[in-house]
Amino acid sequence: MNAVIAGLGITEMGKVYGRTAPEFAADAVRLAVDDAGLALADVDGLLTNTGITGDVGLGLQRDLGLRDLRLLSEVQAYGSSAGAMVQYAAMAVMSGMASVVACVFADAPLKEPGAGAGAAYAGLTTTGWRGLAAASGIYSANTMYALAARRHMRTYGTTSEQLGHIAVAQRAWAALNPLAQMRDPITLADHQSSRWIAEPFHLLDCCLVSNGGVAVIVTTADRAADLNQPPVRILGWAQTHPGNDEQLGLVSGAAISGPAALKMAGATIADIDVAELYDCYTFTALLSLEDYGFCAKGEGGPFAASGALGPGGSLAVNTGGGQLSSYYMWGMTPLSEAVVQARGQGGDRQAPRNDLVLVSGNGGLLDHHSTLILSAR
Amino acid sequence: MPVGIVRRDAATTEFFDGTARGELLIRSCACGAFAAPQARTCPACGCELTAWAAAAGTGTVETWSIVHNRKLPPVTVAIVRLDEGPWMQTQLVGDLPDDLRDLRVRVAFEQPQGGEAVPVFGAAG
Numbered sequence: 414m415n416a417v418i419a420g421l422g423i424t425e426m427g428k429v430y431g432r433t434a435p436e437f438a439a440d441a442v443r444l445a446v447d448d449a450g451l452a453l454a455d456v457d458g459l460l461t462n463t464g465i466t467g468d469v470g471l472g473l474q475r476d477l478g479l480r481d482l483r484l485l486s487e488v489q490a491y492g493s494s495a496g497a498m499v500q501y502a503a504m505a506v507m508s509g510m511a512s513v514v515a516c517v518f519a520d521a522p523l524k525e526p527g528a529g530a531g532a533a534y535a536g537l538t539t540t541g542w543r544g545l546a547a548a549s550g551i552y553s554a555n556t557m558y559a560l561a562a563r564r565h566m567r568t569y570g571t572t573s574e575q576l577g578h579i580a581v582a583q584r585a586w587a588a589l590n591p592l593a594q595m596r597d598p599i600t601l602a603d604h605q606s607s608r609w610i611a612e613p614f615h616l617l618d619c620c621l622v623s624n625g626g627v628a629v630i631v632t633t634a635d636r637a638a639d640l641n642q643p644p645v646r647i648l649g650w651a652q653t654h655p656g657n658d659e660q661l662g663l664v665s666g667a668a669i670s671g672p673a674a675l676k677m678a679g680a681t682i683a684d685i686d687v688a689e690l691y692d693c694y695t696f697t698a699l700l701s702l703e704d705y706g707f708c709a710k711g712e713g714g715p716f717a718a719s720g721a722l723g724p725g726g727s728l729a730v731n732t733g734g735g736q737l738s739s740y741y742m743w744g745m746t747p748l749s750e751a752v753v754q755a756r757g758q759g760g761d762r763q764a765p766r767n768d769l770v771l772v773s774g775n776g777g778l779l780d781h782h783s784t785l786i787l788s789a790r
Numbered sequence: 791m792p793v794g795i796v797r798r799d800a801a802t803t804e805f806f807d808g809t810a811r812g813e814l815l816i817r818s819c820a821c822g823a824f825a826a827p828q829a830r831t832c833p834a835c836g837c838e839l840t841a842w843a844a845a846a847g848t849g850t851v852e853t854w855s856i857v858h859n860r861k862l863p864p865v866t867v868a869i870v871r872l873d874e875g876p877w878m879q880t881q882l883v884g885d886l887p888d889d890l891r892d893l894r895v896r897v898a899f900e901q902p903q904g905g906e907a908v909p910v911f912g913a914a915g
Contacts, residue, residue, distance in 0.1 A: 541799040542828040548794035548908050549881040550857055550865040559855035560869055560879075567853065567891050609864075612856040658877060661869075662853065 416503035417644035418787070419637040420449025420630030421752045426740040427594040429624045430525055437626030438469045438519035439476045445515060445628035450641030453477060456630075458484030458511030460502060462494035464520025464743060473517070484511040491776025492691055493652065494518065495627075495744025496783025500650045502631035512636060518745040519626030554693065555619060557778045559611035561662030562696035566613060568663060568711070573613050575714030576695040577604035580617045580737055582723035583692070587734025589724065589762035594621055595738040618695045620736035627745035629752065645755045648769075649678030649786035656780070665697075666782025667704035667773055674784035678769070682706040685786075686766040687754045688728060689747035691775035692735040701773050702730070705784075729754070729764035744774035744783065755789040793881060795905030801828075802906075804842055809907035814897050816876050818843035824874040847897035848873050848914060854882065854890045870895055870911050884912035 422444025424437050438461065446453055456479055463469035470487050484505050490497045495518055502514035539547065551557065565571050581601055587593035599617060607616040637644035651673035653666030675681060682705055692698040699713035707728060708716035721727045733739045733750035740746060751772040753759050759767075768790045774783035798806045805827050808815035817825040818841045823834035832839055854868035866882040868890065883900075887893065895911035902908075 539795060540797045541802050544796040545802070545908065546879045548796035548905065549879060549910070550793070550867045551879050551881075556855055556857050556867060559857075560853045560867070563855060564853040564869075609856070609858040611858065614855075 415634040415646045415648070416506050416631055417634050417637045417646050418499070418629050418752055419632050419640050419642060419644055420445040420451065421749060422446070422448055422628040423592065423749055424519075424626045426592060426625035426742075427623050428523055428526070430523065432521065432624070434464065434466045434469050434519045434521040434626070435473060435476055437521060437624065438473050438517045438628070441517050441519060441626035441628035442473070442477055442515045445630045448642060449630045451513060451630065453479065455513045456515050457482055458502065458505055458514030460484070460486055460488050460498040460514060460516045462488050462498060462516075462518040462743070464518065465522045466520055469517070469519050484514060490652075490781045490783070492693060492743045493774035493776040493781040493783040495748045496650070496772060496774035496785050497652060499629065499631060499647060499748065499785060500652070500783070503647045503650065506631055506633050512632060514631045515628055516631060517626060517628035518743055520742070521624040522622055523624045553611070554778070555611045555614060558694045558696060559614050561779060562613055562694065564662035565696065565700065569714070571699070571714040573615070574601060574605065575718045576613070576618055576699060577601045577615075578717040578720075579692075579695040579698050579722060580604050582717070582726070583731050583735045584738045585723045586732050586762055587738035589760070590733045590739055593734040593739035594623065595734070614694060614696075617737075620693045621738070621741045623741040625740060625742060627742045627749050629748065643756045643789045645752050645787050645789045647785060648788055649674040649676070649680070649784070651677070651784050653782045654780060661779065662700070664710070665700050665704050665775065665779045667701045667784065670782045670784040671705040671771075674786050678786035680769055680786060684769050685771045686729065686768050687732060687751065687764045687770040688730045689751040689754070689770065689772045690731055690735070691744060691747055691773045692731055692737055693775065695737065697775055697779075698731065698735070700779070701775070705771065705773070724762070732759060732762050732764055747772050747774070748785070751785070751787055755787050757789070792902055793900045793908040793910060795902055796908060798906055806906040808842070808844070809899055809909060812899055813844045814847050814909050815842045816845045816872065816874060817841070824876055826876040826878065829876070845872050845874050845897075849878070849895055849911070851882070851890045851893040851895060852877065866890075868911070878909070881910045882912065883910045886913060
């Protein structure tokens, strides 16, 4: 018995003010239920993942008026949470514990025009070990990932220009995506001249910050058979949490969770038509390409620079523009685009082949990783 | 750029007592391995770490970043691999070459008013 994704809800996204994260979360679940052709009362399981504002949780049940839920929990594995929620939901519906599980992420870190966009992501801790790192100047994800990326560069010769090719390719995809926040094309020169954030990262190496919410509905293939949308089967899944810094910036959890998820799906990496990769930074996407085996270890830079990743390239990657150019909803960004692509609903950005779609999630400083293998065929 | 203010908590008391004396304390295991000061479990043998040892204070830059902020001068931060093995996330200070790859560095301490003494690293002379 397969578990499937039967519904997808994406709220208004980006610089949307005056609404809280729990409000975005409730909207996303309603949209996903409608998309599936279900009613809210059909939902008997709810998994929530809160973003940086930290206020999406168990209270969402009452916000939505959901009665007698058979599954309710907050999930937190940072950027790998979306994949993790779908995995737990799949296991729940396959076991019969629940029949229709809504999985939702929402966040509202942007407070008002003029406020620093990333401010909520740079909260200073001033005590203990984390305080020591912050006092030393290491207090944002930008800096941590910059340290990881520099290590890849010094080990494999990866260059800033090669990272820039990922930003350019994803912006080209975003130009075809009506949901994307950033749709104006960029060039490699634009990438290189964008201001430094934390070297080796320029501004255009870094993800957006977005307000909004995304939800998916997970149910069984039987239940989904007569619903609105083509069911997207969840064929394989895995998580990896390395717990070890030795490979920082060189190898991510994708190297283990990828093969494990593919094995469950009975597929190989060569079978993947579309890859929706977690891209908090250009570098995260590059490292994932290597670790999944789309190219050899250390060859992510030349692979990106070959033009393989943009529209018309040899591998459809981050076809909605990803978190660099479409919207920053943690693991829901790659997952939502994967559902769109698997259904064949990508419009101008629809990948030519979509039999098998790979979705990655990544959280912490490359500390948490999830993989999903999806197919609507 | 000067280091920021950090205050001790129960887990960092011994460490900041060390920095106040001009010592960089790391964890030391009975098996002979060393671990980062914040480590709780020996990476080599899995024992709980309870003992401290003073590191020599020398190491090599493993990776680095120059962090830019529109309101402050750029700051250079790094992961330094201490000669005993553990990694330290730290700030680099003083005159530095453009390419910091494998730069040899030595610890120093900076203590802003109202905060603990914080280890920083400069090029080993």
